[in-house]
Amino acid sequence: MTGRVCDLGHLMPVDEAISRLLDLAPPPPLAQKIGLDQALGRVLAADIHSPVNLPAWDNSAMDGYARRAADLPADGGCLSIGGRIAAGDSACSPLLAQQAVQIFTGAPLPPGADTVVPQERCRIDGERVWFPPVNAGDHVRKEGEEVRRGDLLLQAGKRLRAQEVGLLAGAGIARVEVYRPLQVCLLSSGNELREPGDSLAPGQIYNSNRYCLAALLSGWGVEVHDYGVMADELAASRHALSLASSECDLLLSSGGVSVGEEDHLKQAIEELGSLDFWRLAIQPGKPLAFGEVAGKPWIGMPGNPSAALITALVVVRPFLLRAQGVKDVLPVPLAVPAGFDWLQRNKRRQYLRARLTPGVDGQLSVELHPQQSSAMLTAACWADGLAVIECEQQVLKHDNVMFLSFADLMH
Structure with missing residues (x-):
C-alpha cells in the first residue's frame, strides 16, 4: 500500500x-416485556443480572465414574462401585471412602466426589472399577464457574441472538424487557x-x-x-x-x-x-x-x-x-491480504464487491468482482462482503485490505 x-x-x-x-x-x-420465544433480534432495554449460579451445582462433564481423588495413589487403582447417578436425579448420598459411583453427563456430583473419569478409560471387574492415573478435578463442572448469582449476564443495548436467548433460558429467565x-x-x-x-x-x-x-x-x-x-x-x-x-x-x-x-x-x-x-x-x-x-x-x-x-x-x-437502542453499531472489519492490484486513485472511499477465497495453503485472500458498477446488483450477489479502499489508496497484491462481511452488515 x-x-x-x-x-x-x-x-x-x-x-x-x-x-x-x-x-x-x-x-x-x-420498552415492553416479552417472552423468550419472541426475543430473537430484539434489543434489551435494561441490564440483566443472573438470578442463579451456572452451573447450579457441581456436575459431571462426561459419562463415567465419580470418585475422590485422594482415595487412590497417583498411578491409579481399584474402587468398589457404590451406585449410579443420572442427569435429573435430585438427591445424592455422600460418597463413601474407597468407593466410586457411575455417573452420566450433567448429573450432580455426590458430596465428597471431586473427580470424574470417562468410562472409556475405566475397566469394570464385577462390582469394582479400575482407574488409570488421573488429575484431581478432571471433568467436573464446578458450581458457578460460568456465571455467579448476581453477575451481569447481558447489558442494555444488546441485540439478542440465538446464543443470548439460550443463555437467558439457561438462567431461568422467561421474560425480558426490550425496546418496541x-x-x-x-x-x-x-x-x-x-x-x-x-x-x-x-x-x-x-x-x-x-x-x-x-x-x-x-x-x-x-x-x-x-x-x-x-x-x-x-x-x-x-x-x-x-x-x-x-x-x-x-x-x-x-x-x-x-x-x-x-x-x-x-x-x-x-x-x-x-x-x-x-x-x-x-x-x-x-x-x-x-x-x-x-x-x-x-x-x-x-x-x-x-x-x-x-x-x-x-x-x-x-x-x-x-x-433501536443498540449500543455497538459499527461493524468490525477484518484485515485480509488482497488477491488483486488496485492502482487507480480515487478521492472517495471505495466499497468494492468482494469475496474471501482460500488459497492452496489455506490462507484467505480478498478477490474482487470484475464489475463494480453502482447500477448492478450481480456483483453483490456474487460477493460475501466489501473490500474497503481508502481515499487515494493504491493496493498491491498481498497488501492487507479491510474487509466487511455481509454476514455482519446484514444483521
Whole structure:
C-alpha cells in the first residue's frame, strides 16, 4: 500500500457522516416485556443480572465414574462401585471412602466426589472399577464457574441472538424487557419505476430497491411499512410523506436525492420539515439527504441499486441500530491480504464487491468482482462482503485490505 494524501474538496468523509447521523438518531422506542420465544433480534432495554449460579451445582462433564481423588495413589487403582447417578436425579448420598459411583453427563456430583473419569478409560471387574492415573478435578463442572448469582449476564443495548436467548433460558429467565420495534416507512421515488411482473414501456425499470431495502430493514429488526412508489407530483409526495410521518418513527426513501434533480420529493420535504443535502466521499454512492418530516427523521438514499445497497449497509445501518437502542453499531472489519492490484486513485472511499477465497495453503485472500458498477446488483450477489479502499489508496497484491462481511452488515 502506497502513502496517500486525501483532498476531499467539498465531499463529506464517510466516518463524519456516520458520526453526524448517530448524533441525530432519535431515542429508542418505549420498552415492553416479552417472552423468550419472541426475543430473537430484539434489543434489551435494561441490564440483566443472573438470578442463579451456572452451573447450579457441581456436575459431571462426561459419562463415567465419580470418585475422590485422594482415595487412590497417583498411578491409579481399584474402587468398589457404590451406585449410579443420572442427569435429573435430585438427591445424592455422600460418597463413601474407597468407593466410586457411575455417573452420566450433567448429573450432580455426590458430596465428597471431586473427580470424574470417562468410562472409556475405566475397566469394570464385577462390582469394582479400575482407574488409570488421573488429575484431581478432571471433568467436573464446578458450581458457578460460568456465571455467579448476581453477575451481569447481558447489558442494555444488546441485540439478542440465538446464543443470548439460550443463555437467558439457561438462567431461568422467561421474560425480558426490550425496546418496541422501530417503525420505518420505506418509499421509492421515480416515475420510471414499475413493479416486478408488470410490463415495461421504453424508459421504465423494475423497482429493485423497494424489495432489497425492505429485506435489509427486516434483517435489522425494524418493522417495515412499505409505501411503494410516490407519484412525482407535489401533492402526491406531500400526502405520502405526511401520512408516513404520522404512522412511523422514521422515513427512508431511495431516488431523487441528487442535487439538481427535478423531483417533487425534495420540495414536499422542505414544506413539511427540513432538508439537508450531503455529498459523501463514498463510491458507489455520494448523494445522501437527511431531514425531518413533521418531526420524524428522514433519510434519502441514491437510486442506483448498488449505491443504495452500500449506502444503506455502511451509513444508514448504524443510524437505524442506534435508533433501536443498540449500543455497538459499527461493524468490525477484518484485515485480509488482497488477491488483486488496485492502482487507480480515487478521492472517495471505495466499497468494492468482494469475496474471501482460500488459497492452496489455506490462507484467505480478498478477490474482487470484475464489475463494480453502482447500477448492478450481480456483483453483490456474487460477493460475501466489501473490500474497503481508502481515499487515494493504491493496493498491491498481498497488501492487507479491510474487509466487511455481509454476514455482519446484514444483521
